Amino acid sequence: MTSLRRRLCHPVFLGPSVAALLLAAAGCSSTDATASITVPTPSPEAAAYCRALHKELPKTVAGLDRGDTGTKSELTAEWGDGAIVLRCGVPRPAKMDDPMAKGIEADGVNWLLEQPADAGPRFTTTYRKAYVEVSLSTAYAHDASPLAAFAPAIRKTVPGSL
Structure with missing residues (x-):
């Protein structure tokens, strides 16, 4: 778009x-896709997990280099000039209450899938002590493979909440 x-x-x-x-x-x-990135306001506990995650995030995802979101926040990151945007400490999506909601597992991390009408897919981690959201551009409308790049860092820094 x-x-x-x-x-x-x-x-x-x-x-x-x-x-x-x-x-x-x-x-x-x-x-500039980064102009509209909203910085989340998580609890202090979730913010601590997000700061740890920020340090572990990959330099490249799906062949795209990590860039500057312009937010100066450890709660946001982007790759490929906003083609992939990560926000950590987002609120729990209401869609998680929907028993028919779609989800996927990528390298040991579970994700809720939301497909906004005017954007690419958005995924939010489930069963974690902080919610991590990854928004992909419409170029990834049918491709969730970039999520696997985040799995090692999420597993290492954001504990499960089961």
Whole structure:
């Protein structure tokens, strides 16, 4: 969606007055995916697990290099300029109460799958003392394989809550 938005918002595709009006009113906003990362506000216990996780996160995921989220927070991380975004210490998703919710297991870590209508898949760990959320771009609409890269760090730093 970002690339389509980028193309449609480009002034070449719009007349000068229409482009100015749309840029002002609709805000062809920055295509920087990290601009919209919200830093979670976990409990002190969960924040401690998240800080430990932050130190163990991989340098690359799915061939994408780790970047700067711009949040200056140990609760967030991104790879590939926002193609993969991790937030640690997020609230427990309400979807976890749904007995029909979809989940997967990746290298010993269980994840709840949520598929927002306007974005790529979002996964949240289950059975852990801190909830870790990983959002993938639409390029990963049918590919959860990046989750395996996070499993060793999560298993090491965020204990199970069974």
